[in-house]
Amino acid sequence: MHQRLRPARAAAVALAIVVLAVGCNTADDWARPRATPTPVGTLGAGFVNPTAPPSPEATITPSPGSWNDVHPGKGYRVVLLTAGDDPQTQTLVTAVQDWAEDEHVSLKTVKVTAADQYVGRITEAIDLKPDLIVSAGNALVDPLALVTASHLDQQFLLVGAEIAEPTANVTAADWPGASYRGEGLGMSSTYDPSSFTPARATAAIQAGTASVLHGFTGIVLWLT
Template identity: 50%
Template sequence: MTSTPATPRESRRRPRRAALLLATAAAVSAVALLTGCAASAPQVGPNTTTAPDAAADVPRDAAPQGLKPLGPGFLGSVTTPSPEATITPEVGSWDGVTPPPGYRVILLSAGDDAATATLVTAVTNWARSTGVDLQAMTASNDDGIEADIEKAVELEPDLVVSAGDKMIDVLMLLSSQHLNQQFLVVGSELPEPTGNVTSVTWPGATFRGTGLGAADQPDPAAITPERAAAAVPAGVASVLHGLTGIVVRLE
């Protein structure tokens, strides 16, 4: 069989025809792709629901998972206390609020007076009963207190607990320099605490620093085992629930 050479007109038509076929094929492919996407997309209508965004389900500023809520009497009618505010929780409103596993606490104290010893014992007993990892440091003077505070912050515990009035003068100078570290002061308070310092006080246990008036002078007789044993879990419960930078006053 012999072939007839293409005429010039037919030669010009072939490229046009090829281009048209390519364009048609591309259009068909695009339609098929769109159809496939539409078929795979979920149908939304009156009787269907869409899956919620997983990130939207994560609450902000949430307490640690599994942490027991505070009782309604802890804050009373106050929703969120203002910085440096004083709250007076009902007795027992913090019961059952314990730290999560692996919670680390460093206990700082100075001196060997009876009141300080009572507070240290209360913190130690609380840590033992809750399974908290507790490390204790005791200083004999202001230089030692400063060194212990700095060392405690370097260790990055979940909480630093201060026990005893002798800690206050140095702590008020250093706590504001370590805003990422949470402090709990038991049996005394700072005169102008930053948001990372929470205090637990009660009548007779309201020392706020040297030279701030006779009304704030400590009463060693007010530091009883019963008071101290209630103060520690109340203060920790406040910190765990993000209520920091305030004074928790027990009546």
């Protein structure tokens, strides 16, 4: 006749089973291999000219809302790379966080808090091997220009800023009033902090991600 488990031991066994089950099924296990991400939905008319796809480093002006039907697959892995506590950057960060929640994106955040951390934090973000790294904050533009060309297998999206000479893995989503390009070019004369509204920031992350998911990368999306 089998001996009955004492209550304390039975509870411990039950807890171990629960922990094992959670460990095997956690949605935060970024170490597991993943297939190439595919978009859910298609781009609408006016996003790009299907007979003349944008050339590298081109700037396109997609029709407003032409990206609305495109969504990342559930569990799409994104690292939000951010630097700066100014209101513009915080608006971008909030938009990315809200978008990730709405789209069931698996989001990790890497924040730069000191001037000597840029390359290290960017490398940290790359080492997480996300599907996409989203950059928010003008201070990241120049460091990203130095690093991204050496990591062509990693996709990047800059929202509210752009790299002057992007490689094929760097996409940007800008709008009138947001066009910082770094590389000593300084702030554009048309730069307008008040243009960083939640609606603009949300459109940037949605349109930018839709473009990357459909393979239109290394370009600038100019949102009107």
